[in-house]
Amino acid sequence: MSTIPASTPVRADFQGALPSSLVLASLSRALDLAEGEPMGHAIRACWLGMKVGDWLGLGPEDRQDLFYALLLKDAGCSANAYSVTHWFGADDRSTKAHLKVADWGSQWRSVLFAMRQTAPSAPITRRMARLVSLGSKGPGLANELVQLRCTRGAELVRELGWSEAAAEAVLCLDEHWNGAGRPRGLKGEEIPLLSRIVLLSQTTEIFWRLGGRRSVESVLRRRRGTWFDPQLVDAVLTHARSDKLWDRFGSITHPEQVAHLDPHPRKIPSASLEALLEIGQVFAGVVDAKSPWTSTHSTRTALLSRRMAAVMGLDEEEANRIGLAALLHDLGKLAVSNAILDKAGPLDPGEMMEMQNHTEISYQLLAPLWPLGDVAEMAASHHERLDGSGYHRHLRGPDLTYGAQIVAVADVFEALTSDRPYRRGMDNDQAIAHLRKEAGRTLAAEPISAIYEMVESARGRPEGFALT
Numbered sequence: 001m002s003t004i005p006a007s008t009p010v011r012a013d014f015q016g017a018l019p020s021s022l023v024l025a026s027l028s029r030a031l032d033l034a035e036g037e038p039m040g041h042a043i044r045a046c047w048l049g050m051k052v053g054d055w056l057g058l059g060p061e062d063r064q065d066l067f068y069a070l071l072l073k074d075a076g077c078s079a080n081a082y083s084v085t086h087w088f089g090a091d092d093r094s095t096k097a098h099l100k101v102a103d104w105g106s107q108w109r110s111v112l113f114a115m116r117q118t119a120p121s122a123p124i125t126r127r128m129a130r131l132v133s134l135g136s137k138g139p140g141l142a143n144e145l146v147q148l149r150c151t152r153g154a155e156l157v158r159e160l161g162w163s164e165a166a167a168e169a170v171l172c173l174d175e176h177w178n179g180a181g182r183p184r185g186l187k188g189e190e191i192p193l194l195s196r197i198v199l200l201s202q203t204t205e206i207f208w209r210l211g212g213r214r215s216v217e218s219v220l221r222r223r224r225g226t227w228f229d230p231q232l233v234d235a236v237l238t239h240a241r242s243d244k245l246w247d248r249f250g251s252i253t254h255p256e257q258v259a260h261l262d263p264h265p266r267k268i269p270s271a272s273l274e275a276l277l278e279i280g281q282v283f284a285g286v287v288d289a290k291s292p293w294t295s296t297h298s299t300r301t302a303l304l305s306r307r308m309a310a311v312m313g314l315d316e317e318e319a320n321r322i323g324l325a326a327l328l329h330d331l332g333k334l335a336v337s338n339a340i341l342d343k344a345g346p347l348d349p350g351e352m353m354e355m356q357n358h359t360e361i362s363y364q365l366l367a368p369l370w371p372l373g374d375v376a377e378m379a380a381s382h383h384e385r386l387d388g389s390g391y392h393r394h395l396r397g398p399d400l401t402y403g404a405q406i407v408a409v410a411d412v413f414e415a416l417t418s419d420r421p422y423r424r425g426m427d428n429d430q431a432i433a434h435l436r437k438e439a440g441r442t443l444a445a446e447p448i449s450a451i452y453e454m455v456e457s458a459r460g461r462p463e464g465f466a467l468t
């Protein structure tokens with residue numbers, strides 16, 4: 001008889017359907033964190049951008065494209081995180097957050113930006129060496145970094161099944177009205193209208209947080225005709241005279257507050273997890289793209305978890321829910337700097353704390369998807385251990401569900417068999433031997449036996465045991 005309690009049942013109130021707008025509004029908060037912004041940045045930018053769309057009289061189709069462009073504007077965020085850390089020698093999240101505030105639209109301002117952001121805590125000689133190496137790449141580097149992010153972002157919008165107009169809006173979001181933006185240097189009305197609204201909305205949200213209404217009005221006036229379309233600036237400034245607008249804007253913190261703004265949200269039926277798995281797969285790709293050392297970690301962990309669930313005799317729906325949790329288990333790592341994720345040496349206590357926070361953040365990101373309560377729980381428990389030595393809630397065996405224990409074992413096996421900056425990956429047999437030492441002590445024995453069974457039955461097959 002199993003010693004592992006069954007996973008929490010799906011809540012009874014999960015009857016209708018989950019709107020795609022709510023799912024993506026919830027997950028947009030993961031993209032906020034990867035960009036060094038607080039959770040809720042994209043949701044507020046979305047609310048404001050949709051107001052601008054109303055003021056301009058956009059039709060339902062354009063409004064839907066705008067809605068998803070606003071929520072997914074930073075979908076390509078992780079594609080350049082490693083390069084940003086590598087070139088600037090600094091926390092990618094804080095460098096990115098500064099980039100959204102600094103006016104880098106001229107050569108000398110770009111130089112000033114680089115001087116402030118490059119290896120800020122390193123000794124002066126190291127900073128100078130980094131600045132020289134940055135200088136040798138010139139403006140080409142900035143173009144390359146923006147191109148990587150915007151192209152990947154647009155690809156992900158397409159992968160999620162949204163329109164070409166929404167993808168194009170994300171692709172061109174860093175283009176400026178005066179032609180000094182990136183990556184293509186588009187000018188004026190060459191820039192898609194939706195991109196112009198997205199840029200204005202995200203900047204407004206950031207400056208509102210920094211200094212309220214005055215700060216917004218000041219940046220919009222300063223950048224009118226340089227960064228921003230003058231017509232859009234005038235529309236916002238006209239409506240910005242109302243305190244009500246800013247009171248309402250400031251109250252937008254939850255995904256449900258914007259989910260209804262999509263004119264035609266897709267309904268994801270409760271009976272099927274397929275659509276959620278597709279979305280999960282895309283976001284797993286966002287997480288995996290953050291570091292070259294874990295470039296397939298979430299997808300391989302999910303594949304392994306689903307196979308283990310099948311070997312353990314769980315039904316397809318349960319295996320899919322576990323697979324979804326595994327796809328999204330490390331979502332919180334988007335809030336961790338690459339300076340920590342890619343560090344070759346041991347982490348100091350502060351870095352360790354930041355790293356270990358990722359499970360709690362995964363929970364916060366997934367919890368608003370109320371019908372998926374047990375998925376959030378499984379995802380957030382993947383570093384918990386039977387003896388209570390794990391994190392972040394220090395749960396013990398009886399508190400850990402089947403799903404949580406499967407994902408935990410799959411996570412360890414995938415990590416052990418992959419290379420890391422500080423060690424080579426083990427082969428399957430070495431990894432199983434390692435897991436067996438933990439069986440019943442920190443990790444559940446049944447999921448470990450399931451992996452052993454899979455590896456054994458693949459022996460002798462030409463392709464062997466592969467997680468592809």
Ligand SMILES: [Fe+2]
Pocket residue numbers: 329330358382383
């Ligand atoms: Fe993790």
Ligand SMILES: [Fe+2]
Pocket residue numbers: 297301329330411
């Ligand atoms: Fe993981």
